[in-house]
Amino acid sequence: MAASRLIFLGPPGTGKGTQAQRLAQRFGLAALSSGDVLRKEIRAGSEIGRQAAEFVQAGTLVPDDVITGVMLAAVDKLTPGTGFILDGFPRTVPQAEELGKGLVARQLEVQVVVDFQLDDQEIIKRIVSRRVCNKCGATYNTLFLPPRTADVCDKCGGELIQRVDDREDVIATRLETYRAQTAPLVDYYTQRGLLCSVDASAEAETVEADVVRIVEPLDAGG
Ligand code: AMP
Numbered sequence: 001m002a003a004s005r006l007i008f009l010g011p012p013g014t015g016k017g018t019q020a021q022r023l024a025q026r027f028g029l030a031a032l033s034s035g036d037v038l039r040k041e042i043r044a045g046s047e048i049g050r051q052a053a054e055f056v057q058a059g060t061l062v063p064d065d066v067i068t069g070v071m072l073a074a075v076d077k078l079t080p081g082t083g084f085i086l087d088g089f090p091r092t093v094p095q096a097e098e099l100g101k102g103l104v105a106r107q108l109e110v111q112v113v114v115d116f117q118l119d120d121q122e123i124i125k126r127i128v129s130r131r132v133c134n135k136c137g138a139t140y141n142t143l144f145l146p147p148r149t150a151d152v153c154d155k156c157g158g159e160l161i162q163r164v165d166d167r168e169d170v171i172a173t174r175l176e177t178y179r180a181q182t183a184p185l186v187d188y189y190t191q192r193g194l195l196c197s198v199d200a201s202a203e204a205e206t207v208e209a210d211v212v213r214i215v216e217p218l219d220a221g222g
Contacts, residue, residue, distance in 0.1 A: 004029060004083040004218045005108055007090070007194075009185055010116030011178045012171075013127040014200040015207060017139065019116070020087040022208050023215065030082055032074050034067055034089035036137065041070070059165050059173035061091055061181060068098045075108065086110070091182045096189075111218050113189040114211055116200040120175060127171050131160040 004027065008016040017033055024031035038056055041049035048070060055062040071089045078084060090096040103109050118126075129142040131151070135158025140147050147153060151160045165174065189195040198210045 007113040013123040014116035014118040033087040059170040118200040133158040
């Protein structure tokens, strides 16, 4: 299990990040979130951050070669033998193709792609109520997972803020971007026999149990 290799696919706001964290902790995997990696680069003011910033703010996709390079580098930094969850990557067919080639070369092919399904109305509700800690990055939700004290992170005392791209006008762009550029990956991975779907509308514990049911057999099968 500790060596499982997964992709979490699905529109923004479906709980992929939350589930990636839970599963990573449960099975000793690394959760590699492309959005988190880019936000870190932007905060650090790196060259990659500068290339990515305008796209992230607008809710459109950063160029394929930029994100693919960053994510394969993140895989290469893992301790050998550590499994991983790619959360939010790939998001286009060219990214999937480059990722596939990169992982074959490393003998680290992905075993399962989990598709998180949720309708747009619920997605919008979840995203506009999402808050993140501006210090440690922990995620909260004013409706479903409020902090103990309003606007203060339970974990580090940092201030909770709304991501610029979690505002309603940007969410519409992100959903359109998903439909136009990322949704084709559902067919792409179905054709390769890798796709499993979960109903992301349930409570986090229920979704986690569904994901565990998908991932657990990988232990026996390799
Ligand atoms: P997320 O936190 O996954 O919603 O990602 C936030 C933003 O980061 C997205 O709206 C994109 O601008 C950028 N991003 C994250 N992952 C990718 C990716 N695989 N390809 C291109 N852009 C990405």
